[in-house]
Structures are given as structure tokens and as C-alpha cells.
Amino acid sequence: xxxxxxxxxxxxxxxxxxxxxxxxxxxxxxxxxxxxxxxxxxxxxxxxxxxxxxxxxxxxxxxxxxxxxxxxxxxxxxxxxxxxxxxxxxxxxxxxxxxxxxxxxxxxxxxxxxxxxxxxxxxxxxxxxxxxxxxxxxxxxxxxxxxxxxxxxxxxxxxxxxxxxxxxxxxxxxxxxxxxxxxxxxxxxxxxxxxxxxxxxxxxxxxxxxxxxxxxxxxxxxxxxxxxxxxxxxxxxxxxxxxxxxxxxxxxxxxxxxxxxxxxxxxxxxxxxxxxxxxxxxxxxxxxxxxxxxxxxxxxxxxxxxxxxxxxxxxxxxxxxxxxxxxxxxxxxxxxxxxxxxxxxxxxxxxxxxxxxxxxxxxxxxxxxxxxxxxxxxxxxxxxxxxxxxxxxxxxxxxxxxxxxxxxxxxxxxxxxxxxxxxxxxxxxxxxxxxxxxxxxxxxxxxxxxxxxxxxxxxxxxxxxxxxxxxxxxxxxxxxxxxxxxxxxxxxxxxxxxxxxxxxxxxxxxxxxxxxxxxxxxxxxxxxxxxxxxxxxxxxxxxxxxxxxxxxxxxxxxxxxxxxxxxxxxxxxxxxxxxxxxxxxxxxxxxxxxxxxxxxxxxxxxxxxxxxxxxxxxxxxxxxxxxxxxxxxxxxxxxxxxxxxxxxxxxxxxxxxxxxxxxxxxxxxxxxxxxxxxxxxxxxxxxxxxxxxxxxx
Numbered sequence: 252x253x254x255x256x257x258x259x260x261x262x263x264x265x266x267x268x269x270x271x272x273x274x275x276x277x278x279x280x281x282x283x284x285x286x287x288x289x290x291x292x293x294x295x296x297x298x299x300x301x302x303x304x305x306x307x308x309x310x311x312x313x314x315x316x317x318x319x320x321x322x323x324x325x326x327x328x329x330x331x332x333x334x335x336x337x338x339x340x341x342x343x344x345x346x347x348x349x350x351x352x353x354x355x356x357x358x359x360x361x362x363x364x365x366x367x368x369x370x371x372x373x374x375x376x377x378x379x380x381x382x383x384x385x386x387x388x389x390x391x392x393x394x395x396x397x398x399x400x401x402x403x404x405x406x407x408x409x410x411x412x413x414x415x416x417x418x419x420x421x422x423x424x425x426x427x428x429x430x431x432x433x434x435x436x437x438x439x440x441x442x443x444x445x446x447x448x449x450x451x452x453x454x455x456x457x458x459x460x461x462x463x464x465x466x467x468x469x470x471x472x473x474x475x476x477x478x479x480x481x482x483x484x485x486x487x488x489x490x491x492x493x494x495x496x497x498x499x500x501x502x503x504x505x506x507x508x509x510x511x512x513x514x515x516x517x518x519x520x521x522x523x524x525x526x527x528x529x530x531x532x533x534x535x536x537x538x539x540x541x542x543x544x545x546x547x548x549x550x551x552x553x554x555x556x557x558x559x560x561x562x563x564x565x566x567x568x569x570x571x572x573x574x575x576x577x578x579x580x581x582x583x584x585x586x587x588x589x590x591x592x593x594x595x596x597x598x599x600x601x602x603x604x605x606x607x608x609x610x611x612x613x614x615x616x617x618x619x620x621x622x623x624x625x626x627x628x629x630x631x632x633x634x635x636x637x638x639x640x641x642x643x644x645x646x647x648x649x650x651x652x653x654x655x656x657x658x659x660x661x662x663x664x665x666x667x668x669x670x671x672x673x674x675x676x677x678x679x680x681x682x683x684x685x686x687x688x689x690x691x692x693x694x695x696x697x698x699x700x701x702x703x704x705x706x707x708x709x710x711x712x713x714x715x716x717x718x719x720x721x722x723x724x725x726x727x728x729x730x731x732x733x734x735x736x737x738x739x740x741x742x743x744x745x746x747x748x749x750x751x752x753x754x755x756x757x758x759x760x761x762x763x764x765x766x767x768x769x770x771x772x773x774x775x776x777x778x779x780x781x782x783x784x785x786x787x788x789x790x791x792x793x794x795x796x797x798x799x800x801x802x803x804x805x806x807x808x809x810x811x812x813x814x815x816x817x818x819x820x821x822x823x824x825x826x827x828x829x830x831x832x833x834x835x836x837x838x839x840x841x842x843x844x845x846x847x848x849x850x851x852x853x854x855x856x857x858x859x860x861x862x863x864x865x866x867x868x869x870x871x872x873x874x875x876x877x878x879x880x881x882x883x884x885x886x887x888x889x890x891x892x893x894x895x896x897x898x899x900x901x902x903x904x905x906x907x908x909x910x911x912x913x914x915x916x917x918x919x920x921x922x923x924x925x926x927x928x929x930x931x932x933x934x935x936x937x938x939x940x941x942x943x944x945x946x947x948x
Contacts, residue, residue, distance in 0.1 A: 280315075281327070281352040284308035286359050287418065289712050290348070292655060293425040294361065295401045295456025297369045297713040302337040304348065305711045307418075315351045318364070332418075334711070340366045342453035347656065362656035363427075365399065367454030368447060369714035370832075372440035373470065373706070374721030376463030377757070377817060382441050383434035385821045395433035399454040400444050402426050402436045406611045407462050408704045409695045416472065416707035423585050423613040424646070425456075431550040431645050431662055437461060439757070442825025443718055443832075450833060456714075460705045462695050466724040467735045469701040475742030476698065479734070484698040491697070512682045517604060519678040520637065524561075527671040534563045534668065535593040535631045544666040550584065550645025553634050553667060560672035562641060565631035566665045568649060572625040578652040579623055581630065583614035584645040589635040594618045595628055604637075617652065630661070633670070638681055696724075710746045715836060716753025716801070717743065718828050722789050723759065723816060729788035730944055736796050753836045755803040755828050758793045758935070759786055760818050761811025763920035770814035776922045781880040781888040786919040790936050794847075795945045803831030806845055809933040813920045827932065842866040845932030851913060851939050857903040858910050858939075865898040866928035876900065877923030880914045883907045886940070888914060900926065912940040 286306040296302050296318075304316045305325075313326045316335035325335035335350075344365035351358050372378055382391060408421035426432040433441055437459040444457040462469070468484060476484045521528065533539055544565075547553065553562045581592065581599065588610045591601040600616030602609050630649075634641050650658030695701055719739075725732045736756075744752045764771060790808075797804055805827035810820040830843035846862035846869060853859075858881065862869070879893040881904050891904040891913070902913050916924035916936035926934035 279312045281308035281312040283357055284314050284333070284350070284352050286350050287708065287711060288420050289708055290361060291425045292361050293363050293401050293427050295365045295367045295369050295454050296340070297715060298342045298366045298453065299339050300713045301339050303334055303711060303713055304337070304350065305332065305334040306350070307331045308333055308352070316348070318348045319346050342367045344454065360655060365401065365454035367399070367456060368451065369456040369458070369712070370444065371458045371460055371709060371714060371717045372437050372443070373460045373717055374719050375461060375465045375724060377723070378437055378439055378459070378461040378720035379463050380438050380817055380821060381435050382438045384819065385438040386819045392430050392434050395428060395430050395441070397428040397445065397448060400428035400448050401454070401456045402428050402432055403456070403458045404436055405458060405460040405705055406608060407695070408608070409697070409700045416703050418708060420708040421608070421704065423611065426646055429662070435644060438821035439720055439825050439828070440718065442822050443828045446826055446829035447832065450829070451837065458709060460709065462701055462705070464724060465695050465701060465721070467721055467732065467739060468698045469695055470706060471699060471735065471739050471742050472702045472707070472746060473699045475738055478742070479738050487698055509682065513604065516679055516681055520673065523673070523677055524671040528561070531563065531670040534565070534670070535633070536596045537629045541666060544668045546664050547667045548663065549643050549665045550647060550662060552640045552642045554636055554641045554669070558672050559636050559638060559641070561670040562634045562636065562667060563631060563670060564634060564643065564665045564667050565629060566661065567627050567629050568659065568661065570623060570625055570628050574651060575623055575625040576620040577623055578620045579618040580650050580652045580655065581616045581618055582646070582648045582650070583616070583632070583643060584647065585611045585613055586632070586634060587640070587642045587644065588637045590614065591633040592616055593631040595622050597622055706743070713749070714747070716755065716832070719754065719756040720824070722793060726759070726785050726789045729785060729792050732789055733792040733795060733944060736792065737799055740796070740799055740802065751801055753801050753832060754799070755805070755831050756793060756796070757805045757807055757824055757828065758790050760807040761809070761813070761920045761924070762786065762816050763813040765814070765816045767815045775813070776920065781890065781914065782918055784919045787917045787936060791938070791941065791945065794935055794937070801835060803828070803835050804844065805831060806933050806935050808916050808921060808924050808936055811920060842928065842930045842932065846926060846928050846934040848935070848937035848939070853910065856908055856910065857901050858913050859896070860900045860902060860913060862898060862934070864928060864932070866930045866932070868929045869895045869898055869900065870927050870929055871895060872925045872927055874925065877925055878916045878918070878921045880917065881907050881910045882912050883909050884911050912938065914938040
């Protein structure tokens, strides 16, 4: 009997691994199904964790999912959600993932799939800050060819808290990291991922899901607020859920007013240049005189900054003989702003201003087989740029509609010609980009709104953890941030069903006043006495969050910009985050952060400060130690002298005979905060007179 039992068990296991195609297979196989949009060609799946692929089909029906030599059937639950869980895999690839239903007509195939490390990059504008705006951007972009790094730039989208978590992400697609795809990606995220890829020697998948100016409340789920009993946010959400007919009627009226204004402006945009448009009518055709056309590289910008109008881009492509008369798919990624796309002179797709988020919407156009011939074929795209820089953001590929794995990459040299460039003085000023919505509810600042739309769809996707750069918008209430910061971590770990989910964050950089166009004069700080600003307190509660397991922090006090809240040195930020992640999540025995206050000892008229993370020794960069202040029992801080003594710092001032407390780099923009360890990591700001609400190790 024991042998018979083992035989049956083996047969059952074999049936499952064979893709449920034996007597063990479910009776109902889905005739139609969808796969969630977080999956795609070029994606990275988390190594050493069960592989999960999910989607929708009718309740009780099943699909078969295969990756490598493993297959499994997944049956949809009563909500129509199916989740296929396959065995964990080691780093490597590329693999093909297939999802199959009743027949091959609806078969979904994802090619060039790697197994490696996956991280989500979230927060506000300093995480959103793109590679193209970072230090040495031209050189960094030119060297951004990393075949094993894959990027997903989640489109900014808010979803009303009353509507709850969304199941689908707002595009566009997974992309291989190249000089074309990297510029628009998060600079911090890119440098973090580049360091991991270099040090771990495994593929890295990076998901940018960030939105400038947003508070932490936007990124926590409703369930998270419920678990913490946060009545403030729950009341706000509940109030917004109540129907307000007057408000809705007003929004409807304002939307109609906006739409009319925009359409009137759009008519003026095109109406002024009818003659130029008529002259360009044949630019879509296969054979035209290319005199006056210039070369450019795509994906990328198609016009110069500050110039708006209509620009054509086109190229020829050699189509294999066996593709002739076959339906093809032309994938262009997103186009900023609108487009009309032609294949061999015929319109095959267009995206206009009536499409929500048209400037970031992925273009996937079907080319009917009757237009496809063996040999030379022509693609022409009429790019309509309403505002800012017009661009084709890619990736641009052409593939048989029934087999995307055979796609042809169209990145490279294209031809460009301007149909017209508008004179801003000749047409009315363009209306606002976004139509009005009900106040608050759809604001990205509304509680849970960005969790719903930009994080929730990713919780089906196993990953190693998150990097987080946020806090500027909460700097006025550090004590509440102490609770919310840790709630966010707990909330995300619960939602990913992963108690070891890593969370690595950036401590706020040095900053004084956001005035990039009228910068503060150098030396503005001279003569300033020690202060107690809100930004210093927020940095303190960020530090306290290190008490939560599987967390780490990148100190950036030394790389700020006194007149710009967006410092351009994101290289050091990404590097420091990566080193913390390597120590905590990957078990590397390294120094990954700078000196951190451990304890103090009063020695007569001096105070000795002891540090953790001293590494191989403490150093003062660029001169004597600065930014130390000392106070007696009266709590009045004055600037102090400080000297390194071994792995300690001794602080004193003739003005304070009986010192009680010390502060270091305790300011919004602490000038000459120059204490480091020899490994090159800056010391973390601190005060010894810390308030009681801070957690202790």
C-alpha cells in the first residue's frame, strides 16, 4: 500500500508539472482570460521566491502558466482572479512565460524574461527626479546600456480612496535599460539598481512608482489606516465617499467648460498652420523626396526644448519574407503628446487629446496583413507636441501579432522634418493640462489615493523590497511622521504578504529655500546661531525608524543644495541605498553607512560622543569639524569646537562650563557638516536631548 501511495503521489505531481494536461487537469479551461499589466516582455521576476503570475478569467475556469520546464494550472476564484504559483528559481534567463487557455487564439507570451532581484522605487519628487536631470547626465545616459537591468516607469495616476485598490497598473511597459529608456527613469532608482547589478552579478528589475509633492498619507492603504486605528484619515476617506450631488454637478460643469476651452485652443493650434499641414500631406507616403529631412536617434526627443508644433519621423524597415501578408503589431511606447502613425502610407493608429493621459499612454497599433510586404516597408509617425518637449519614448518594435518573441527593434536612426513650429504669440495660451476634479478626492495628496493606483497593482508581484525617498511634504509634523513611516512599512509588508520585505529610505538632504531661479547668496548662513528647525526633527524620526527590522537609511546631509529642494547628486544617494541593502538583505559584511550617535559621556567641561559605524576610523573632510553645538541645563545651544579622538568626538565650548547636551548638523541646511568615516559615509545628524517619543534600540 505504501508503494501504491507513493506511485499515486508521483503521478499527481507529474500531472501538475506537465501543465495539468492529464487526468488531473481541471474540467473547465478558460476560453478567454487576461494577464495583469504588471507582467510583460523584458520583466524581471524575483529569484529564490515562488514565481507568481496572475490575471482574470471567469470564476471556476483555469489557465495554464509555463516558465522554463515548470507549468501549473491556476483556477479563478469567485471574483475571477487567478494566481499561478510556480517553483522558486535561481537568477538567470532569458526565459519565455506563456499563459494558455482553451485554445491558442488567446495565448499570451512574454519573452526575454529574467530571474533576479526586484525593487520598487517610491516616494515624492526626489525619487521621481529623472536621470536626465542628474549630475553628469549626458555621460551617465550614454553609458546606460545594462542588458540585465529592466525598468518599469509606472505612469502617475491617482485613484479615489473610496474606489479602493486597483488591480491594473497605469502602464507603460517593462523596458531593457538603454540610453533611450534610462533618461526618463528615476535617477536614484537607476543608480541603486546599477550598483546592485554590478555587485550581485544578477539581473535587477526596477519599478518607479513615485509622485512629486505627495505626503506619506497618499501611499498607505485604507486597510493600513484601519489596522492602526487612524481615525483622522479614515474619517477623511469616509466623508469623501458620501455622494454630494451639488459638488458632482459643479465638477461636471467645470469639465465641460474645460473640454470646450481645450478644443477651442486645439483648433487654433492647427488652424493657424493649415497651409503647412497641406504641404506635408504626402509625408506619410512610401516614396517621397527626402530633401530637407535630417537624422535623429529614437527613442528620444523629436524637437528642441521650448519649441512646440508638429514633427514627422519616419524610417524604412526590411520585413522578412515570411511576414508578408501577416498581421503585425507596432509598439511605440508612449508619445508626448499625440500622434498619427502610418504604415506604407496608410493610417494604422492614432492617439488624440481625447484619450486620458494621452501624453503617457502606450501605443500598440495593429497593422493589417494586406499592408505588409516582404522587403522594404515604411513607418511614418506624425508627432503632435502641444507643450514641453515632444518625444517618442519607446521602446519601438515591430512583431508578428501572433508571436511577439520575433520582434524587430526599431531603435536607432530615423529621419525627421518639422511640419510647423507654433508661434506662441499667434495662438491663445494653452489651458491647464488637467481638467478639474472634485476637490481633494482625486488629488494625489488624498489618503490612500496613490497606494490604490500606483502600489496596489504591484502587490501581486513578489519582490525583495522598496527604496523610499519622501518626507519633504511631511516635514511640518515629525512626530506624526514617526507613526506613519513605520505604518507604511508594516502596511506594505502585510500587503505583499512578506514580513522580510526590505525597506530602505533616504534621510532628507540639506536644504534651505526652494529658489532655483533666485538662489541664496553664498555665505547666507554666516553669523547664524544654532536653530531647531522642523527638517532636523523629521530627519531624527527617519533615523529612529531604523529600529524596524530589515530597514536601512542613506544619509544625504552632505549632498544637498541650499536653494533647490531637488539636489542633482543622485549618484551618491543610489550608491548608499544599495550598500545598505547589500548589508541588510544580502548579508554582505561591509560598512554601509556613516557614523551614528551611540552614547555620550560628560567629562567635566566637555562631552565625549561615541559612534556606531565608525568603520576604520573617523575623519573630518576639508578642515576642522563643524556643525557641533553644545548646551547646558538652560537648553541654550552655542557653536562648539569638536575634535576627533580615536572613534569618538570630544565637544566643548568656553561659553558652556557645565555641558549637558550636544547636537550635530541640527539645521535645515547645516553648513560644514563634515564628519565621515574613512569608508566615505557621512555622519548622521543627531541630538542627545532626543524627545521621549523616539524608539530606542
